[in-house]
Amino acid sequence: MAKTPATHALKTSCEMCPLRDLPHFREFTPDELNFVSHFKRGELAIDAGATILVEGSHSAHLYTVLSGWGFRYKTLEDGRRQILNYVMAGDLVGLQGTIMGEMQHSVEALSPVTLCVFERDKLMTLYNTHPSLAFDLTWIAAREERILDEHLLSVGRRTALERAAYLLAYLYQRATVLKLFSTKDFLPITQQHIADTLGLSIVHTNKTLKKLAQRGLIRWQERGCEILNGEGLSELAGWEGLGETRRPFI
Amino acid sequence: MAKTPATHALKTSCEMCPLRDLPHFREFTPDELNFVSHFKRGELAIDAGATILVEGSHSAHLYTVLSGWGFRYKTLEDGRRQILNYVMAGDLVGLQGTIMGEMQHSVEALSPVTLCVFERDKLMTLYNTHPSLAFDLTWIAAREERILDEHLLSVGRRTALERAAYLLAYLYQRATVLKLFSTKDFLPITQQHIADTLGLSIVHTNKTLKKLAQRGLIRWQERGCEILNGEGLSELAGWEGLGETRRPFI
């Protein structure tokens, strides 16, 4: 029940967007910036634990995460859940649903989340008038595909220990470039989330995380995980890293 | 060492493209068709077993599969392999590499494959002059993402039997809409491929396929798998199907 943090102004102007200052994101031309400003309809504040998008729904909105953490997941009929990926600042949410019609996964907030809301109807205008932004959208989709490739390799072929190491290294790397580590705390994540990402049971996840802790790679705190040695985790997993220099965002 | 089939003309014109007749693909406007015709540089014939694209390479080409079967995969340093997805007629190959630079997966031919080769340099022209095709590219990337989501759910949360059933149902459904079942034969696939897709060992894959055969769902032949009951496989896996009506292709 964490509540929404400070109330936000109804709309942070894109010109003042705090994410834009990060060296991690590519810069916009004034024209692009202007278009995106008009593309943005408003903002939405979501409570921790709330569902942002639901599998099966049709009227999918298009969002960009301004702040907070969330995750995408799918479930089987009997409740088995698989977390597909995590979303954090700068990530586009709902593209699949917007482009193809029906949502085939759900999205849930891990922490309080702020979203930029975009006009779905203006999407074709984007393609018609701003080819560079259209390219960026394809880029973003291709990036997600690439990340899913690596996750699939992980769940399919890595051992439990390697899998856990990979996941934490991945999250650590993504959060680091976004400079999300102001304090020492980390992911507002439970071991159940990790289990559902790795395709393991909670019990075995717990024992696996203990092993990582014993090796001095992580430390588990109440409601979260602190990364002590991100490099060591990557190495243990045999993972090269995302290798991103700059990426587009909308 | 199956050899390349009949020698192809250097270039099948896009206007005569055999795939275009399939009700599964969306129609082009004359203008789009004309552009794609010029976008296409030529054709490439690949032997069964040959590698089409290699992980780590930078000069990735952009292809569309005209005929034949292949698969995308990644490997860990010690050789463990995970098959990510299969490619067949109408599929775009190499988009990730073209858009983002380096290839992070490899692609290999399962059967003799014919590819349309596209001008990588003209890609920006496509975005600049043909927004509808640009949209299609994003659509295609989003579709791959959606399929990977389902695979991840499968490998992470389905049992071995369900996983195998899902995979075969998936391949069957894709091949069916492409009308690839002229004769009764099926996927030119080995059990090793299936194992590397499901994240299982060959031995256990073999035993799992036996169970499917005992239930009368499939029949394993020399070098391939015949689907006796695609519906039954989907049901066993708890899989809804792809639910595609028409899709774009380039």
Next chain:
DNA sequence: CGCTTAGTTGAGTTCGTTCAACGACTGTGG
């Protein structure tokens, strides 16, 4: 004819699961 690749099968082992119980902490209502 031997060599290789693909599939099959059994035996023993390991990894990960389920079941179960328990402690720590949080929020809620009386």
Next chain:
DNA sequence: CCACAGTCGTTGAACGAACTCAACTAAGCG
């Protein structure tokens, strides 16, 4: 204020799914 329920993490024990090892068949190819 305390009692209670709920969530989250932890641990041990027993079980089962999937793995490795190993041996063997059958087919295809040089």
